[in-house]
Amino acid sequence: MNIDTIRHSAAHVMAEAVLSLFPNAKFGIGPSISNGFYYDFELPRSLTTDDIPIITDKMNEIINKDLPFKKEEVNKENARQIFSSQPYKLELIDEIEENMVSLYSQGEFTDLCRGPHVESTGKIKAFKLLSIAGAYWRGDENNQMLQRIYGTAFESKDTLDDYIRKLNEAGKRDHRKLGKELDLFSINEECGSGLVLWHPLGATIRRIIEQFWKDEHLKRGYDILYTPHIAKLGLWKTSGHWKFYRDNMYSPMEVDEEEYIIKPMNCVYHILIYKTRLRSYRELPLRWAELGTVYRYERSGVLHGLSRVRGFTQDDAHIFCRFEQLEDEVVEVLDLALLMIDTFGFNKYKILLSTRPEKYAGTIDMWQKSTDILSIALERKKCAYEIDPGEGVFYGPKIDIKFEDAIGRAWQGPTIQVDFNLPKRFEVTYIGDDGKEQPIAMVHRTVLGSMERFLASLIEHYGGAFPTWLSPVQVTIIPVADRHLNYAYELESNLKKDDIRTEIAHQQGTVNNKIRQAQNRKIPYMLIVGDREMTDTNVSVRLRNGTQKNDIPFSKFKEVITKTIREKGKELNI
RNA sequence: GCCAGCGUAGCUCAGGGGUAGAGCAGCGGUUUCGUAAACCGCCGGUCGAUGGUUCGAAUCCAUUCGCUGGCUCCA
Numbered sequence A: 001m002n003i004d005t006i007r008h009s010a011a012h013v014m015a016e017a018v019l020s021l022f023p024n025a026k027f028g029i030g031p032s033i034s035n036g037f038y039y040d041f042e043l044p045r046s047l048t049t050d051d052i053p054i055i056t057d058k059m060n061e062i063i064n065k066d067l068p069f070k071k072e073e074v075n076k077e078n079a080r081q082i083f084s085s086q087p088y089k090l091e092l093i094d095e096i097e098e099n100m101v102s103l104y105s106q107g108e109f110t111d112l113c114r115g116p117h118v119e120s121t122g123k124i125k126a127f128k129l130l131s132i133a134g135a136y137w138r139g140d141e142n143n144q145m146l147q148r149i150y151g152t153a154f155e156s157k158d159t160l161d162d163y164i165r166k167l168n169e170a171g172k173r174d175h176r177k178l179g180k181e182l183d184l185f186s187i188n189e190e191c192g193s194g195l196v197l198w199h200p201l202g203a204t205i206r207r208i209i210e211q212f213w214k215d216e217h218l219k220r221g222y223d224i225l226y227t228p229h230i231a232k233l234g235l236w237k238t239s240g241h242w243k244f245y246r247d248n249m250y251s252p253m254e255v256d257e258e259e260y261i262i263k264p265m266n267c268v269y270h271i272l273i274y275k276t277r278l279r280s281y282r283e284l285p286l287r288w289a290e291l292g293t294v295y296r297y298e299r300s301g302v303l304h305g306l307s308r309v310r311g312f313t314q315d316d317a318h319i320f321c322r323f324e325q326l327e328d329e330v331v332e333v334l335d336l337a338l339l340m341i342d343t344f345g346f347n348k349y350k351i352l353l354s355t356r357p358e359k360y361a362g363t364i365d366m367w368q369k370s371t372d373i374l375s376i377a378l379e380r381k382k383c384a385y386e387i388d389p390g391e392g393v394f395y396g397p398k399i400d401i402k403f404e405d406a407i408g409r410a411w412q413g414p415t416i417q418v419d420f421n422l423p424k425r426f427e428v429t430y431i432g433d434d435g436k437e438q439p440i441a442m443v444h445r446t447v448l449g450s451m452e453r454f455l456a457s458l459i460e461h462y463g464g465a466f467p468t469w470l471s472p473v474q475v476t477i478i479p480v481a482d483r484h485l486n487y488a489y490e491l492e493s494n495l496k497k498d499d500i501r502t503e504i505a506h507q508q509g510t511v512n513n514k515i516r517q518a519q520n521r522k523i524p525y526m527l528i529v530g531d532r533e534m535t536d537t538n539v540s541v542r543l544r545n546g547t548q549k550n551d552i553p554f555s556k557f558k559e560v561i562t563k564t565i566r567e568k569g570k571e572l573n574i
Numbered sequence B: 001g002c003c004a005g006c007g008u009a010g011c012u013c014a015g016g017g018g019u020a021g022a023g024c025a026g027c028g029g030u031u032u033c034g035u036a037a038a039c040c041g042c043c044g045g046u047c048g049a050u051g052g053u054u055c056g057a058a059u060c061c062a063u064u065c066g067c068u069g070g071c072u073c074c075a
Helices: A003-021 A051-064 A076-082 A087-095 A157-173 A175-181 A200-219 A233-239 A267-274 A323-343 A364-380 A421-425 A451-462 A482-497 A511-520 A531-536 A554-566
Strands: A036-042 A070-075 A100-106 A109-112 A126-136 A145-154 A185-187 A196-198 A230-232 A253-255 A258-262 A286-295 A311-321 A348-354 A386-388 A398-404 A410-419 A429-431 A437-439 A441-450 A475-479 A502-504 A525-529 A538-543 A548-553
Touching: A003 A036, A003 A051, A003 A100, A003 A109, A003 A126, A003 A145, A036 A126, A051 A126, A070 A076, A076 A087, A076 A100, A087 A109, A126 A157, A145 A157, A157 A175, A157 A451, A175 A185, A175 A451, A196 A200, A200 A286, A200 A323, A200 A441, A200 A451, A230 A233, A233 A258, A233 A267, A233 A421, A267 A286, A267 A311, A267 A421, A311 A323, A311 A451, A323 A364, A323 A398, A323 A410, A323 A441, A348 A364, A364 A398, A364 A410, A410 A421, A410 A451, A421 A441, A441 A451, A475 A482, A475 A511, A482 A502, A482 A525, A482 A531, A482 A554, A511 A525, A525 A531, A525 A554, A531 A538, A531 A548, A538 A554, A548 A554
Parallel strands: A348 A386, A475 A502, A475 A525
Antiparallel strands: A036 A145, A070 A100, A100 A109, A126 A145, A185 A196, A230 A258, A253 A258, A286 A311, A311 A441, A348 A398, A398 A410, A410 A441, A429 A437, A525 A538, A538 A548
16 A cells, blocks of 8 residues: 555544544645645644644544545536635635546545545554644745644554654754764854854864865865955945845944945855956866855744754855866866765765756856756766756756765755856956957855754764764773873873874773763774783773774774774774 | 744753752762772752742743744755
8 A cells, every 4th residue: 555645544534633623624735745744724723732642532533433535526616615615725726727626535524635545544554643833825924824733654553663763763863962962062042043163072073074175175176265254245236145145144234334244155255366367268277165154144943953054164166167168177076076975974865957947047048058068967977867947046057966864864965056147247257268258157066065064964874973084082091990091191192193083081980981981972992901901002992883802902903993094984993 | 034832950851839859960089990870978050031920930921032843945
């Protein structure tokens, strides 16, 4: 039996249950969604979580009665009469093109519905209502807000339980929770919501990511720039941001009677640098990268840990090239982007090519040509991709890469965007081999997205247990008794000399307790040192995953961990 | 921003009109320990903030800030 059919049927049963509790309920839509279903209602009062068990009981009653789902075809005129007191259904009927519409009924409830449904309510074996939320009719905030109940349903109790277990598992990996537990970052009320404070350990991870990022960019012919956090309002007027992006920008601040804006983007600064002198075709392409911190206004309700914030650092870069170079450049960026994703351990991803939206800058011809170039580049890299029609940004087509974490959730990753707009607004050109000014081709791209969101994805992907090269503390040395402390210090300075991030568990406490603490902090390597180890310059190694290997030479351990770090290994070795 | 829920010690949580509680963490001791929690003691909160109801508010009401789940949007 199709899972979507079960879920959609469960939505109808839920609607009947709600109808029995609120006879005047107005019904919106009730589809199945990727992990369950929902139904939207307009009700005389707000639902609370207390209503969930009541509705659940009612649904169980309906299911136990094993009522058949009956299908009926009527013409639209009849349908309008049947749903005369249901304004949302009437709106839906008006939008149906055919003259006949189908209705499905079970028990006391009839719904306008394309179907299909299970034969009878008894076929719904396992469901659970999950949450209540507000949702605008048709997702438009100018419309009435309806009340949505989310639920899920599965073929069997077992698969439902499995799903609930997975939800709990996801909760344990939540980067906000782990960020606090592992002391990686915080967001402070006094400081402001959506503004991230990076603690030493979180900052260490970020520093390692940034170092890797810089090294890879330098290898690939990028230059790294730094630009200011504010700029005069006029600049943002020229760029068009003040007109089109103002909702996401902070209010101007006054400096010497001149208005300045805190930057929501880095691109305009890079253009200014480009324009400081004439550029020859010979020096193209220019690849300019910046870890640029930008500030964007986000409505309070959308902020979420590190993944949706108001100040964030983009791993931004702009490529200025000749149009003929675009294809090669995009191939290069794809190569870099895929390397990044792979190195950080994401092995599942989806590539989307977004095409021209309804409102667009540039000409149809430019759009066509650049979209073609993007798809040719994708084919050259042998990347499977899907077209996302009309989802391009107004200034140009783009490639988005969405990667999946360890528990199957999708994250917005690299994005490569062609821009027809800014080069025109700023008159960005180069001098061609004919001595004449030519329009530049400009690409915006990030390969991680933002440091904040990327760290969120890493934390959840690894559940806080980072591969060794990223672990903020790579080794903790646990002396069995105080008389082993000096040996521990010796090992520590030896490891630190080679940039292996090492700590000594020198606090008061038993060996067991120190191990427990190291485990909770998800430190990959624990070195237990006591009398035995000290006499032979050995260490006993315990890995975060519980495996242990006793009395191995320290030099051997160091060799193994050094190799693991150098190779950015995802597994723990010893 | 809108709808709903939640804010009690650094953390996790109990209490729910009559003098603020526990565990962990921290601090001071004792213990010197062999692969996931040694023992004793101490410190710690104007119960998110403001206003109101009340003899009395952490508890009830209003406003506000923050967080959570959605809607919408996105790096």
